[in-house]
Amino acid sequence: MGIYRVDEPRLGAVRVREWRRRARHAIALLVLLLIAATTGLMLLDGSSAPFSTRLFAAMWDAVNLITTLGDFSDFDERQKIFMLGAMFVTMLVAAFALTRLTGILSGDDVIAYRENRAMERKLEHLDNHVVIVGYRSLGQRIADKLRRIGETVLVLVADKAMADRAAEHGHMVIISAPDVFDDAIRHARLENAKALVATAPDGDANLAVTLLAHSLNSSLPIITPGENTLRKTLLESAGATRVVIGDEILAEALTQSLIAHAETTS
Template identity: 30%
Template sequence: MPPEHQYSHPPEIPGEHRRRLVRALTALFGILSIGVCGLMWIEGWDFWRAFFFTLITVTTVGYGDEGISDAGERFAILLLVGGIGTASYTFALVVQTMVANQFAWKRRMHSRINKLDEHVIVCGFGRMGRTICEELVVTGKAFVVIEVDVAAATRALELGYAVVQGCATEDEVLKEAGIERATHMVCATDRESENIVATLSARQLRSDITIIARAERPEEIRKLRLAGATRTVAPFHLGGIEIANAITRPRVAEFLAASVRAESEVGLAEIAIGAESPLIGRTLADCGRTDASRISFVTLERAGEPPFTPPRGTMTLQAGDLLIVAGDPDQIRWMRDEANVHPSVQEHDPLDPDQFPAALPASVAHEVELDSAESTRQSAS
């Protein structure tokens, strides 16, 4: 389940404001009722005429001489004195309550976001942004949504997400979303210029944050890289690759699509070997013969050496090694615990660029690199 502090609903009207508002509305209703009943009794009018006259009197609109009697005029004077004051007080109290509620909500949202640490900032709550947030909820990764459109921000808020309403290109908005403590930032808007400027702004504020940016065109990829994006994702390009894989190797595509889902019975994960891990000094074959018997080792990455894909069973684990594994989620959790992985490292983090190659066969990953290089050459020419 996602962390509780990830959710942030607008607070209800405080009790004291609610009581004052109820009293004011009751008083206003009483004034209107007295006015209607009094005019119906004094002037003999029907309900709607009496209500109309009472309303234009209390609101000081007035539509000229209504031809009332002397007694009606004296009653109208009393209605003016009592009604205008009550109506003005009620209107002011309604506005005050709305403003106070809005400020209370913003303070509460700000407080909740300040409690987040090692979270993800998702810029844009369109179709892609919603999908990213849904997956993050399933994996239990805390996040904050930045959305400039009020309607889209409201939809995110209704789903219980932490939301900052504003433009991701502004430094103050990024700071409000907690960029100082975030691990990832995703630029998922459908506006090219906003993604580029947001990437540039985030990189200036945080040189070490991982930035994943959405790109629609090859030339946009180059600009985002220059702006500081750690990785660019072209949805249409990746979608085309997935469709092609579904045609040429449907079983492999189906398996990979299922394995990257958080609720899948077969998981893909990256596991870092900590300095105090009991796995240090053991071979992969030894790990495979014990509690991790249902784990397959896909890749081993070691500092200063090229990745070993697949790693040999005789390789000895060292502190700092990074394993990409596939297998039973329970066994993966066991091995992650043995490796002394920090709790913030998820079993499957769809936004971590280091995990992405494990979600594709080597041949497909090679095709992606070739296609990206070709796109860059075309744009440069």
């Protein structure tokens, strides 16, 4: 779907601004060439036609010169010599413009900058979505299951490889450096979110995410795993709506399997 980088690639923005500056210069050169060609053709036009007619004809021929679409066979020798010079200048200006503009927008930093702009527009209209923090095994399973049942999923990660994997699976992604991950959460539009699921393997990270998310939207349902009863109490105090202790679920599943097996063999 796309990746929004909180630490926006500044070089990409610089390159885009530079490309626009160069494009303006190239257009200005073409306009100057058009004016010069029109003026020259006007001065070389020895006909007795009205000024407006001669001006239009000169502009027409000048535009044909720049676009290389013209037929100048009706010109006299002086006009043809002038047009030869103008054609040479036109080729120089075109070559200059191509060398100045070609390739500047194809760099990875520019692509990332443009993707950021597109993702900003998507995030502005994001609503009723589920935020998944982390995209390791647990986060990926949850995000993919939610997407299959039609939920809109926004994945928050601090690792490029995980961000790329989540985007490949069709999720919108926000990536931020670990030391400023709070910024990723603030960009997740929690005020419009349906729920948040914290899936980091680090319990302290899930606690920090829960605290920040709850402070940004106290009514947001927050679901997170917990290692034990004490951690569950801490997470609930921080604002978690539901804390799932993995060992309890595993123990319940194993016990039920054992009972079912005993019943089938008795």
